[in-house]
Amino acid sequence: MRLSKTLTAMAVASVLLGGCQATAQQSAANDPVVVQQNLPEVNISYESFTLDNGLRVVVHEDRKAPIVAVNVWYGVGSKDEPEGKSGFAHLFEHLMFNGTENYDDEYFGPFERAGATDMNGTTNSDRTNYFQNVPTPALDMALWMESDRMGHLLGAVTQEKLDEQRGVVQNEKRQGEAQPYGRVFGYLAEQTFPEGHPYSWSVIGSMEDLNAASLEDVHQWFNDYYGTANAVVVLAGDIDVETAKDKMNKYFGHIDAGKPLKKMKSWVAKREGEKRATMEDNVPAARLYKLWNTAEMGTADSEYLSMLVDILASGKNSRLYQRLVYDEQIASMVSGFQYERQLAGQFFIIADAKPGVDMDQIEAVIDEELAKIIAEGPTAEELARTKFSNAAGFVRGAERIGGFGGKSDILAAGTVYHDDPGFYKKSWDIIENAQPADVQAAAERWLSDGAFVLNVVPQPQYTTAEPQADRSQLPEVGELPQLDLPELTTFTLSNGLEVALAERHDVPTVQMRLVIDSGYAADFGNKVGTASYTMSMLREGTTSRDSLELSKELESLGTNLYASASLDNSTVSMDSLVTNLEPSLEIMADVLMNPAFSEEEIERKRGLWLENIKKEKAQPTAMAYRVLPKLVFGDDHAYSVPLTGSGTEASIQSLTREDLVAHADTWLRPDISRLVIVGATTEAEIKPLLEEYLGQWQAPAVAAPAKQFTDVQPQQEARVFLIDQPGTPQSTIIAGHLAPQDGVDNEIAIDVMNTILGGSFTSRLNMNLREDKGWSYGARSSWFAADEAGMILASAPVQTDKTKESIQEILKEFNGYMGDNPATADELEKVIANKTAKLPGAYETKSSLLSSIVDTLEKGKGMEWLESYGSRVRTLELDNVQQTADDVLRPDALTWVIIGDLSQIEDDVRALDLGTVTKLDSNGNEI
Structure with missing residues (x-):
């Protein structure tokens, strides 16, 4: 439903549910009778009020979790930009994250410590918004921060910050335009609206206009559009309207309304002719x-x-x-x-x-x-x-x-x-x-x-209140609530299938995930891509339903059903409304036990699959993740496959129906599976349904299969692999080496160590390459932790002319971490605060809770272990983190995959003398 559809700069991108009663409606004379369930009745309760300075506030009370969503919208977007200043709205959005007169530091810092989630800012043609979910005790901090940048920003917007964020935005533009079809929507805006129309330029703007943006221009933009009378603040969650009034007056009541604005209401510009x-x-x-x-x-x-x-x-x-x-x-x-x-x-x-x-x-x-x-x-x-x-x-x-x-x-x-x-x-x-x-x-x-x-009403005469909030210091975040997760009920079906149920009755839906111990590591010794292809075919028809019938039934029920494979597991996932749970389960069982593997559907999918592989190889990051595993794990390992799971053109071309049937017969069995359920149901309600529809799923008489893993030795020297992508405005840098597998005793230390290095917005890598240098839209590192082995990965798309320097900075961060710039107590405290403070709101949705339970059970742990995560993180000491960095990081043995215009970057990369340099094609084959 498109009730809140908005598109961001780069993308063409308490609820009460009434009873559903079946009614019959007679369609047109030549149509069959259509049986249609009434749409759910939806009511999002709210109260609204306006401060004396014109700031509109909307409050929605929802006490299911101790968190509050703070959502600030300004009625300004790219449509409000004058000629020659395209991209200003989006550029200013970036500047709003770079500190204020009373908190001149990175905006994300206090929020990360407080455990904020869903935090970001976006710009589209019509509005700019800033939002975050915070634990209830952190609400004062969040309102102080939002009001400080609404009323106390300009003194902190310097030429240095403007130049830095201009570079970040330009790299964002380069990154977008470097993607396939990345220049289309800017061109379409120019061609489909008349000159001067507010939609005839892109949200991100032109390089020329961004380069021309002066500090005076930016200050004027804030004065023109960031007054309270042009803003709306929505507070949703663990909050009531009286509390909201007190806090909003305290923090926002003294801010100026801003200048009167003229706003166009409609200009469709309907076209004639082709x-x-x-x-x-x-x-x-x-x-x-x-x-x-x-x-x-x-x-x-x-x-x-x-x-x-x-x-x-x-x-x-x-x-x-x-x-x-x-x-x-x-x-x-x-x-x-x-x-x-x-x-x-x-x-x-x-x-x-x-x-x-x-x-x-x-x-x-x-x-x-x-x-x-x-x-x-x-x-x-x-x-x-x-x-x-x-x-x-x-x-x-x-x-x-x-x-x-x-x-x-x-x-x-x-x-x-x-x-x-x-x-x-x-x-x-x-x-x-x-x-x-x-x-x-x-x-x-x-x-x-x-x-x-x-291919625009006269503005009322607003007044402002005397300042009430203490602007000399940031409000302290109060004591955070303890994580309280639902109990996990476990039982076993008659066929041996283990079931784990967590009840969550907030909205009438049930989500479940069948986890099978296979994944595309199970392809080892066979054709790569078989597991992913087999699982995807489950949605392409059963022996009693063809592909379109199956899709139509699910859509009519409002049910989502997916089947897929990851590296270590294959899954069948379902999300159903409670009212349609039984027919949805019947379809899920049919998909699981009676896949048709129709030759016609196999061939239809094959062409689409091959096209998708082609697209992966055209997208630099996807291309790198196709190539890197084989370089790190070697040829003879179950993990030396494209991390996308899609296989290769040759393997997919050679797949037969017999291959898919054999994979399903071998690996889709209840004795190596677990069903995890989160939703509005009980064991008494769900168990009989599961017995009826999944109880017939029996394990074959043969012994259960097991994935085969070979030993893999860490690379001892650094190596560089270059892939040419002529004409691209960016280079994509991926570097990795072997690391411990998932579930090791020091997994929290590894995660925290990586978060400091490159696992968050304020991490060292991102602050260096994006915020300090302005060479990249984002640089990150991650711990890819699989069942048998893992990888430490660093990634950064950077502007072409800074490829060599970016590599040097990545190495500087790795080496410094292990040498003269170890993790600091402040960094550790910030990460611990972030990881613990956001826990109460981390499981707001069923899908997030389901994923965490699945991961916990896969580690052989229970809900007590999951609930104790915060206390285990808080016991981590700085020495643990530094020792982990020394044990895990191996910058002298990184395998580098660098994709870019080799005519511009190859000589510079070779001059770094990192190690042996090899050129590869897009398939990872040596040239």
């Missing part, structure tokens, strides 16, 4: 973009078009997927979306052509299906299905108080975009009451012409 363009780019497949300028956000037509695009181009059951990908097999991907913005909308259809397919052939099918839906409208069944599927998604999103799509986001969007926190109800009513004829009429109004193929 316009076409061709763009050349370094992409793995030809892609068609077809779009129309349409009704603005909040209108009925925008909602109708959102439903239409689902029916036409979203998901396996959409008309265009069935025509282009499934039946005619001329496209490897088709998608679509209604891009909802305040002044205008845009309706997108996107398709990737298979090799050798003429784009005209694909466009002809799109035009044919569009003409058909304009002439006849969607069927009642199609409309009902997309309504229910989207409603289920909205309910799941509203489980969270913060983050993208959470309740604070929904309320903030309604307030900023429509001056109504509860505007989502109006959208909900439009969607619920929509009829096929409504959607058909909207399609005819907006999509019959004008395709592009590529």
Whole structure:
């Protein structure tokens, strides 16, 4: 449901549930009777008030977890930028994280110590927002920090900080444009809106405008748009309105309202006639973009078009997927979306052509299906299905108080975009009451012409209060609540399948994950990619349901069902509404026990799979993670496979039905599996259902299989592997070496050691390469911990002309950690504070709790061990961390994979004399 859909700068990116009663509706004369369950009744309770200075505040009380979402939205986005200053809104968002007059340090620091989660800032065409979830005792700190940058920022915005963040944003732009299709949306903005239209430039702006941004310009931007009268603060979670009023007046009441603003309300710029363009780019497949300028956000037509695009181009059951990908097999991907913005909308259809397919052939099918839906409208069944599927998604999103799509986001969007926190109800009513004829009429109004193929009320007199908050120091975070997780009930089914259940009755959904001890490490000695391919085929039909029938049933139930493989495990996961749990379980059991492995579906998937491998090899980071494992683990190891799990072109080309059946018969068995469940059910309710539907799943008579692992010796010398990507504006640097496996006794020390080095925003690597140097949009390190072995990995996409220097800085951080710059007490205290303070809110959603329980049980531990994590972290001492760094880090034996334009970087890399230099192709083969 698109009740809070917003797109960020770089992406085209208490809830009450009423009873569901089946009703029968008669569709059009030629359609069958459609049995449709009523959409859930949704009510996000809230109270709102406005401070004397014009600051609007919305409060939603939700006491299920001791956390509060703080969501601050400013009514300014890239559409408000004057000519020659594109990118200002987004650049200023970055500057808001670099300290204030009263706290001149990195913004993330106090929040990391307090255990904040879901913390970020984003900019789109229409608004800028800043948000974080904090433990309740940290609310004063969070409000002090947010109000300090709203009212006390400019004295800390220096030329040095402007230059630093300008570099970071420009690297973000380079990184985005270095991706396949990364230049498309900036071009489409220019071509589909008239010159001067606020949507005719990209959110991130142009390099020229960013370079031209002066300190005076930036200060003026803050004075123009960051007043209280142009802001909304939503507080959701463990908070009531009286407490909110006291705290908001204390921290925000003294801040100026800001200047009166003129705001445009609508400029659709509907097009006439067709316009076409061709763009050349370094992409793995030809892609068609077809779009129309349409009704603005909040209108009925925008909602109708959102439903239409689902029916036409979203998901396996959409008309265009069935025509282009499934039946005619001329496209490897088709998608679509209604891009909802305040002044205008845009309706997108996107398709990737298979090799050798003429784009005209694909466009002809799109035009044919569009003409058909304009002439006849969607069927009642199609409309009902997309309504229910989207409603289920909205309910799941509203489980969270913060983050993208959470309740604070929904309320903030309604307030900023429509001056109504509860505007989502109006959208909900439009969607619920929509009829096929409504959607058909909207399609005819907006999509019959004008395709592009590529592919402002006088301001009240506000007053300000005398300052109340002490600005000389940051408020202390109070005593944090203890982690209290649900009890874990365990039982065994008659077939030996172990089941673990954690009850969580906040919203009526049940999530479960069947974990099988296989994964693509089980491919060792066989064709790589078999495990992933086999698991993906489970969703492609059973002996009684074909692929489309299966997908349609799940969509109608509002159920998510996935099957996949990771390195050490294969999983079947399901997320169901309680009302539809039994039919969903029946489908899950059918998928698990009766996969069809249809030759037709195998071949259809093979082409898409090979296209995906091609795309992985075109994306630098994915390419590196395909190549690196073999270099670290050697040829003869179960982990020396692409970490994407997709295999190679040769192995996938050679896969047969017999290979898939053999893998399923060997590895899909209950005696090497565990089912973990989190949700609104009890053992008494769920056990009989599991017996009925999964009890028949029996282990074969043969002994259970086990994965085969060989010894692997650590690399003794550093090595460098270069992969050429001509013309790319960035180099991608990945470096790694062997490390301990998951579950070792000192795993917490390794994790904390890595967090200081590169595992958080304020880590050494990121602060060096992003914040200090401005050479990268983000640099990180990670401990990749698998069952039998692990890797320490460092990664940084950097601007091409700083490749050599970036490598030197990475090595400096590694060597310094082990030498003259060891971990400090302050660094350790900050990491411990972060990792413990965020625990109470870490398990707000069922999915996060489910993942943690699965991981805990895989380590052979119980809930007491999981709950004691905080106390175990707090006992960690500085000597432990430093000794762990000395034991684990081996900078002199790093294996480097560097992907970039070798004509510009190869000589510099060789001059570093890190070790033997070898050039590889995109498959990892030596050249």
